[in-house]
Amino acid sequence: MQEHEVQMHVNGKVVSGKVESRTHLGDFLRQSAGLTGTHLGCEHGVCGACTVIVDGDAVRSCLMLAVQADNCEVTTIEGIAEADGTLHPLQEAFRNNHALQCGFCTAGMITSLHAFLSENPNRSETEIREAISGNICRCTGYQGIVSAAMEAAEKLAKR
Amino acid sequence: MGVRQIGARVQRVEDEHLIRGDGKYVDDIQLPGMAYAAFLRSSMAHAKIKITDISAAKGLPGVYAVLTYDTLPSSLVSKTQLETYPAPIIKQSVCPDLLASEEVAHVGQAIAMVVASSRHIAEDACELIQVDYTALSVAVDVVEAAKPEGPLAHSHLKDNIAASIETKFGDVEAAFSECDDTLKLKFKQHRGGCHAMECRGVLGDWQQQLGELTLYSSTQCPYLVRRMVSRQLDCPESSIRVIAPDVGGGFGPKAGYYPEEALIAIATKELRRPVKWTEDRREHFTATNQQRDQIWELEVGFKKTGEITAIKGHVTHDSGAFLNYGLLLSATTLMPLPGPYKIKNLHVTLNTVYTNTVSTSPVRGAGRPNAAYAMDRVIDAVARHLSIDPADMRHINLVKNEDFPYQPGSKHRNGSMMTYDSGDYTGMLAMVKEMADYDNFRQEQKQARANGKYLGIGLACFIEDTGMGPYEGVNVRVDVTGNVIASTGAASQGQGHATVIAQVIAEELDIEINKIRVESGDTGKFPHGIGAIGSRTGVNVGLSANDASSQVKKKALKLASILLDKNEDTLELSDGAVRVRSDSNQFITLADLALQLSPAVAGKLPDGFDSAGLEAVSYLSSDYMPHSSGANIAKVEVDIVTGGIKILDYYVVHDCGRILNPMIVDGQIIGGVVHGIGNAMFEQMVYDDAGNPMTTNYGDYLLPLASEMPEIHVAHIETPSPANPMGLKGAGEGGTIPAIGAMINAIEDALTPFDAYIAQYPVTPEYILELVDSEKIAAE
Numbered sequence: 037m038q039e040h041e042v043q044m045h046v047n048g049k050v051v052s053g054k055v056e057s058r059t060h061l062g063d064f065l066r067q068s069a070g071l072t073g074t075h076l077g078c079e080h081g082v083c084g085a086c087t088v089i090v091d092g093d094a095v096r097s098c099l100m101l102a103v104q105a106d107n108c109e110v111t112t113i114e115g116i117a118e119a120d121g122t123l124h125p126l127q128e129a130f131r132n133n134h135a136l137q138c139g140f141c142t143a144g145m146i147t148s149l150h151a152f153l154s155e156n157p158n159r160s161e162t163e164i165r166e167a168i169s170g171n172i173c174r175c176t177g178y179q180g181i182v183s184a185a186m187e188a189a190e191k192l193a194k195r
Numbered sequence: 196m197g198v199r200q201i202g203a204r205v206q207r208v209e210d211e212h213l214i215r216g217d218g219k220y221v222d223d224i225q226l227p228g229m230a231y232a233a234f235l236r237s238s239m240a241h242a243k244i245k246i247t248d249i250s251a252a253k254g255l256p257g258v259y260a261v262l263t264y265d266t267l268p269s270s271l272v273s274k275t276q277l278e279t280y281p282a283p284i285i286k287q288s289v290c291p292d293l294l295a296s297e298e299v300a301h302v303g304q305a306i307a308m309v310v311a312s313s314r315h316i317a318e319d320a321c322e323l324i325q326v327d328y329t330a331l332s333v334a335v336d337v338v339e340a341a342k343p344e345g346p347l348a349h350s351h352l353k354d355n356i357a358a359s360i361e362t363k364f365g366d367v368e369a370a371f372s373e374c375d376d377t378l379k380l381k382f383k384q385h386r387g388g389c390h391a392m393e394c395r396g397v398l399g400d401w402q403q404q405l406g407e408l409t410l411y412s413s414t415q416c417p418y419l420v421r422r423m424v425s426r427q428l429d430c431p432e433s434s435i436r437v438i439a440p441d442v443g444g445g446f447g448p449k450a451g452y453y454p455e456e457a458l459i460a461i462a463t464k465e466l467r468r469p470v471k472w473t474e475d476r477r478e479h480f481t482a483t484n485q486q487r488d489q490i491w492e493l494e495v496g497f498k499k500t501g502e503i504t505a506i507k508g509h510v511t512h513d514s515g516a517f518l519n520y521g522l523l524l525s526a527t528t529l530m531p532l533p534g535p536y537k538i539k540n541l542h543v544t545l546n547t548v549y550t551n552t553v554s555t556s557p558v559r560g561a562g563r564p565n566a567a568y569a570m571d572r573v574i575d576a577v578a579r580h581l582s583i584d585p586a587d588m589r590h591i592n593l594v595k596n597e598d599f600p601y602q603p604g605s606k607h608r609n610g611s612m613m614t615y616d617s618g619d620y621t622g623m624l625a626m627v628k629e630m631a632d633y634d635n636f637r638q639e640q641k642q643a644r645a646n647g648k649y650l651g652i653g654l655a656c657f658i659e660d661t662g663m664g665p666y667e668g669v670n671v672r673v674d675v676t677g678n679v680i681a682s683t684g685a686a687s688q689g690q691g692h693a694t695v696i697a698q699v700i701a702e703e704l705d706i707e708i709n710k711i712r713v714e715s716g717d718t719g720k721f722p723h724g725i726g727a728i729g730s731r732t733g734v735n736v737g738l739s740a741n742d743a744s745s746q747v748k749k750k751a752l753k754l755a756s757i758l759l760d761k762n763e764d765t766l767e768l769s770d771g772a773v774r775v776r777s778d779s780n781q782f783i784t785l786a787d788l789a790l791q792l793s794p795a796v797a798g799k800l801p802d803g804f805d806s807a808g809l810e811a812v813s814y815l816s817s818d819y820m821p822h823s824s825g826a827n828i829a830k831v832e833v834d835i836v837t838g839g840i841k842i843l844d845y846y847v848v849h850d851c852g853r854i855l856n857p858m859i860v861d862g863q864i865i866g867g868v869v870h871g872i873g874n875a876m877f878e879q880m881v882y883d884d885a886g887n888p889m890t891t892n893y894g895d896y897l898l899p900l901a902s903e904m905p906e907i908h909v910a911h912i913e914t915p916s917p918a919n920p921m922g923l924k925g926a927g928e929g930g931t932i933p934a935i936g937a938m939i940n941a942i943e944d945a946l947t948p949f950d951a952y953i954a955q956y957p958v959t960p961e962y963i964l965e966l967v968d969s970e971k972i973a974a975e
Contacts, residue, residue: 058315072223073216075443077392078476082893085392113216127214131206134862138689139213140220140392140443169902172893174392174444175689176862177869177930178901 042106046071047115055102062086062097065112073113073143077172084171087144088112094151113143116150125191126150126184135184137175145171149185157192200702204858207694208708218441221396221413222473230259232462232472233317235307235324236481237299240551240886241331241348244299244306248325252309255323257316259466262308264296268461272429279423279452280521285358289349289549290519293454300349300516301551302888303481305454310462310470333886334550337488337513341548348516348549355549357518362529364604365540370505374496380576381492383955384565386558387878388485390898391688393443394474395483397456399463408464409436412456415445416726417686421718423452424460439716445688447557448484450728451520480891484520484556485880488513489528489565495573501583501591505540506533506573513555514547520556522547526608528562533603534570535620535658535824536592541604551886559870560928561729564935567657571936575943585654585940586628593620593656607820615658615822617914623826623848624656630908631828631846644948649833651945655933659823661925662734664816667725669739671700671747672810675793677771677786679704679711681740684724685732686716690927691859692732696740698856703744705769730925734821737855737923739813746811754791755783757801785809821916821924825849827933829941835967838960840876840942842905849909852916852924860926865907867930873899875938879957
């Protein structure tokens with residue numbers, strides 16, 4: 037199968053590699069870039085676990101081909117904290133509010149909320165619930181996640 | 196120090212690496228030279244098969260091996276999956292061949308395994324394998340399958356009944372002849388699948404030079420996997436190390452032993468390179484155990500006062516194609532009857548029936564949610580028949596505080612009498628009514644109905660047998676830096692066990708939580724273990740961690756007394772050191788004590804010490820099974836035009852005895868309630884008449900989403916269990932068990948004006964419209 041050269045900025049670093057046309061962005065990030073914090077939950081584009089941020093938008097990395105992300109800016113869960121390791125308010129809030137149990141959906145939840153709150157941090161609970169309605173969590177019942185998002189949104193609004 | 200740890204909302208030690216994306220799940224592990232496996236799975240529900248050509252698959256560049264039944268190594272004890280839980284009562288046990296030989300019994304059954312240099316190539320090669328199918332009769336509907344003349348799910352059986360079991364106590368016939376009235380109820384229960392966000396995964400790494408196999412598996416029960424793979428491959432347990440690293444949820448179906456675990460072990464041994472298989476989501480729908488259908492037919496005898504005196508009936512339980520998890524699901528369905536209600540005469544039988552669908556095994560709560568549902572539906576049906584308020588009806592029938600310890604008459608799987616150790620069932624009912632403002636809601640409901648709005652309120656009360664032994668050991672060791680390593684056989688799939696274990700140790704040894712490292716889910720780190728099933732881990736590891744650290748503390752005090760030349764009763768352990776109470780400048784740190792117990796330092800162990808290291812192990816468990824309990828209320832609004840259901844609020848009062856970490860317990864309860872709401876409203880595994888699964892992605896199979904879930908209000912009472920010294924009871928599944936009943940009772944309550952009887956769940960909008968319409972038509 038034909039291979040293509042791709043190059044993208046992932047978490048501020050240049051990542052390049054050769055991929056088959058059919059390689060999706062999630063597999064590229066996990067296998068070629070070694071960023072296994074992005075998890076593949078369904079590969080049908082429904083569960084949201086694999087969400088990453090591409091050029092500012094939350095994107096399901098199982099539905100985007102690696103070749104489509106050529107020359108894009110990609111942020112994964114590994115790039116959410118500050119460069120010095122300081123946790124992002126969303127990460128802090130997830131821990132404070134017991135917003136994760138098994139941790140498998142967590143990366144997708146945080147990246148989805150990051151993109152959503154970056155547009156506008158002043159959000160109601162209903163809006164937050166809608167924003168993550170494409171992210172499935174089997175453990176928490178969502179309550180802790182919603183509380184965490186509210187707490188982080190308040191902090192981000194003050195920035 | 197001296198900070199209380201037990202009972203505090205301690206933040207989880209698990210979270211830091213997970214929120215940074217530094218978790219390590221099976222699929223995240225890359226080993227040098229690793230190959231990838233994919234499976235060719237049956238596309239038919241029941242057929243004779245013949246593999247006619249594998250040459251094209253074998254010849255595809257990058258393919259290392261194609262395994263079929265015929266090419267499996269002859270050294271295996273059996274090419275058929277060994278029974279995980281054999282029992283004499285099983286009449287006809289059928290387990291799958293590791294790879295199907297002549298007959299397939301469900302869509303998704305593994306026929307061939309390809310190992311290749313990439314997953315893409317392995318999947319490409321699967322498509323090149325030629326298989327001829329000859330269709331056989333298909334058993335899909337469990338009621339049809341249970342009939343003597345029903346279609347056979349396996350051509351070599353004489354019928355589809357795997358086993359018949361029963362629960363029986365009291366004098367049922369006499370009670371029926373003495374009761375005032377009777378009711379007959381029939382309903383179908385459908386519980387969905389696992390749907391952990393991480394699918395299953397197995398990575399095998401055979402080291403030829405060492406003769407050792409390391410098997411990473413996203414399992415709830417690494418020791419079970421070790422035992423079964425050891426037996427299947429006929430290699431000693433000591434040569435197999437099973438590691439469950441970070442596991443992305445379990446919920447029951449990951450507690451079994453699966454053919455893929457044996458096959459990956461075989462492949463890595465044959466190829467002498469690491470081999471990884473990661474289940475994809477479609478495979479999860481067609482090859483991972485689910486729970487699915489039960490048909491319940493009950494007759495209830497009761498007095499005019501509302502007192503229920505007798506229940507008899509039959510359950511038809513869909514086992515799916517195989518019995519690879521024994522009768523645990525069937526047994527846990529009958530065992531909890533009659534729940535928290537004082538019903539003295541009961542006889543319920545259950546048939547476990549094969550069908551050509553995915554095999555079943557427990558999903559969160561196992562059969563307990565089914566039993567709880569049955570009882571709460573019975574209570575509501577009789578209440579309605581007698582025009583007694585459902586809350587009053589519960590109060591009449593609940594076990595009262597003076598009845599504890601209460602023996603309902605049923606038996607545990609181990610043959611012992613079921614004993615409810617403690618609780619306050621009527622107190623919890625009163626409390627949850629208060630929280631939900633139950634009495635005022637009835638007024639609100641009346642007014643709403645007058646305005647064409649259909650509000651409903653539903654109750655459920657339940658008990659849960661938890662903390663099953665015989666053990667889940669913990670070893671506590673202080674190392675020469677003064678840090679503590681706790682190792683345990685208890686595996687974790689996100690529950691927060693490490694945090695709880697660390698809390699218990701920190702409290703006993705009076706050290707900081709961040710000085711404790713918990714190692715679990717690795718058979719190389721601890722010799723014995725069972726697994727995270729049946730709400731048992733907190734109780735078992737809580738007791739063992741407490742006991743082991745208490746032994747370590749005694750050892751530390753004894754040694755310090757020798758080294759400081761002081762009486763033990765003048766010493767205390769605080770903040771990482773043994774100190775002289777009267778003079779805090781005189782102390783010896785735990786690190787130094789650990790060093791003194793390293794024989795290489797002192798040359799010999801101090802007098803009176805017969806074991807090396809500042810460490811101790813405990814396998815302490817509860818004397819008998821502590822029973823958690825609870826009362827739930829759901830409030831809903833049903834739109835009779837669209838059939839839509841809005842959950843307005845959900846209230847929980849739960850009693851899991853002494854709480855170790857309220858934050859973690861609430862997380863378990865809330866998540867569990869939402870799982871139950873999913874069962875009640877959304878989750879449905881659909882098969883067509885030919886046994887084709889119709890719902891194999893999350894567009895077709897619906898899971899609860901954040902946008903539909905209500906605020907879940909949780910309160911606790913703590914009645915310490917007398918069954919163990921810490922008063923602990925389990926909490927992992929108590930959210931799910933009552934939730935389906937509370938939801939369905941609420942929906943039915945909303946439809947009271949239509950005299951609707953809900954005979955099945957999940958309750959879909961279509962079903963609501965049917966209920967509303969058929970009743971309207973009947974009235975006209």
